[in-house]
Amino acid sequence: MSELRKQYLRALTQYFEYGSSGSHHLGTSLLEALQTIEPEEIILLHEQSIHTITASVDPEEALRCYRLSFVFLMELLAHYRFKAQHIPNKERVLEELRSTLAKTHSSFQAVASKYENVLQHMDCGIVLFNSEGFVSFVNVLMGRFLGVPRKSLVGLDVPGLASYTGLSRPFRKLVIKLHREMFLYRLRFQEVIDENGRHYLVTATYGEELDGDILISVKDVTEFKKIEQSAYQNDKLAMLGKIAAAIAHEIRNPLTSIRGFIQLLRPHLVQLGKEEYAKIVIDEIDRANEIIYEFLNSSKPSTPDKQDIHVAPLLKEVKLLFESEAILKGCDIELAEIDPALTVCVDTKQMKQALLNIIQNALDAIGGTVCQERGMIRISATGQASQVIISVQDNGSGMDFHTQSKLFDPFFTTKLDGTGLGLAVCYRIIKNHGGHIQVDSDIGLGTRFKITLPLC
Structure with missing residues (x-):
């Protein structure tokens, strides 16, 4: 049997080397030897031989060998059957069968290539694990997500992926997490965020339709998340507007009355030596009024009174307003040279x-x-x-990704005495002007706000 296996292996290797013409080299000695065993044993012999050949080649070559081996086996079984039976014009029938098999194989390859191209050009990364847990297919986009050549991933199992030095450490940790939650706990969906803040939706497909394989798809949903967050932001701002409209009027009127009576009582408090009490009460009332004013502004700027203005004078005026405070805090405010003719259509106030x-x-x-x-x-x-792009950059303490993601949320603040409404108001104003605002910041490296506004 070992001699027959060597003979079969030799014939199969020759077929792979010469392609379809290799079928002419099926030796009569092999065909005669195969007559002594059953067809089931021939198939087993074929499987053992193809495993031996593909064990030492790369995955793509192995796939080619498997496809060609199907044609080889069909042709061999036809020879086997014709040898055992008396069939007139045997050579002509074999040639027709060979031609039919070649056409079938070409058609199969065309269909396989078509579907592989579909997988390669999908807008999500694809990786397929076979029933034994090894990677059998990776598309181009998945290789791009991981930052490694996709061919280097084929044949690896999950522990192999987790220890693969070509992957960054965050990705290796992510592989372990996904293995636990999607392979062991059979969770079908996971949303993950990489170290750059990009969002990915990971989907696992199991079931009998995949014959024990597991299909993992990864889709970059960062842009969808931005749209979702924008809608969520608008909902929160709308809610804030309703709150402001409901409470501002009811609170400001009593505060105005209280402030007036305190002013009337102030001379009596001065006589009693308690003037500081009046000052404290008035300061606190004014502070409460400022908070209410911010509430009102968070919902009010919906119809800006736009007019064409020059950008340079606007920014110069803003700079002048902060110069004294900047000096007290040991800070310089630098205004870059701006084209005097640059204009923008905005509500100046x-x-x-x-x-x-x-x-x-x-x-x-x-x-x-x-x-x-x-x-x-x-x-x-x-x-x-x-467009006009206005940039404000500082070298302050900077912010982490978590803080940046909540920066324009109403009531979110990192200041002990802040209301969390200032940037929410900024967001609303700029959005109502048809523009957008974005922030870029790193801990210890400062922050840059970029406001983009349409010219008209």
């Missing part, structure tokens, strides 16, 4: 309010930084196509 909030936050960030480097805030503006 609202836009000034938005810029004041952003620069105030920058000053607070610099004031809370323990650093020998002098504080610096840089303000600039440029025109690009049909």
Whole structure:
């Protein structure tokens, strides 16, 4: 039997080497030897031989061998059957059968290539684990997500992936997490966030239709998340507007009355030597009024009164308003040279309010930084196509990704005495102008706000 296996292996290797013409080299000695065993044994012999050949080749070559081996086996069994029976014009019949098999094989390859191209060009990464837990297919996008050549992943199991040095450490940890939750606990969906803050939806498909295989697909849903967060932000701002409209009127009127009576009582308190009481009460009432004013502004700026204004004078005025406070905090405010002809169509009052909030936050960030480097805030503006981009950059304490993701949420603040409404108001103002605001920040490296506004 070992001699027959060697003979079969030799014939199969020759077929792979010469392609379809290899079928002419099926030796009569092999065919005669195969007459002594049953067809089931021939199939077993074929499986053992193909396993031996593919054990030492790369995955793509192994796939080619498996496809060709199907044609080889069909042709061999036809020879086997014809040898045992008397069939007229045997050579002509064999040639027709060979031609039919070749056409079938070409058709199969065309269909396989078609579906493989579909998988390769999908907008999600695909990886297929076979029933034994090894990677049998990886598409191009998955290799791009992982940052490694996809061919290097084929043949690895989950422990192999987790220890693969080509993957970054966060990805290796992610593989272990997904293995536990999707392979062991059979969870079908997972949402993960990488170290750059990008969101991915991971889907696992199990079932009998895959014959024990597990299909993992990974889709980058970062843009969908931004849309979802924008809608969520709008809902929160709408809610904030309703709250402001409901309570502001009812609170401001009593506060105005209380402040008036305290002013009337102030001379009597001075006589009693308790003037500081009146001052404290008035200061606290004024502080409450400021908070209510911010509530009102968070819902009010819905119809800006737009007009064309020059950007340079607007930013110069904003800079002047903060110069004295900046000096007290050991900070410089630098205004870049701006094209005098650069204009933008905005509500001057609202836009000034938005810029004041952003620069105030920058000053607070610099004031809370323990650093020998002098504080610096840089303000600039440029025109690009049909947009104006205003940038406010500081070298303050910076923010982590979690803080940045909640920065424009109403009531979210990192300040002990903050209301969490300033940037929510900025977001609303800029959005109502048809623009958008984005933030880029790193811990210890400062923060940059970029406001993009349409020219008209």
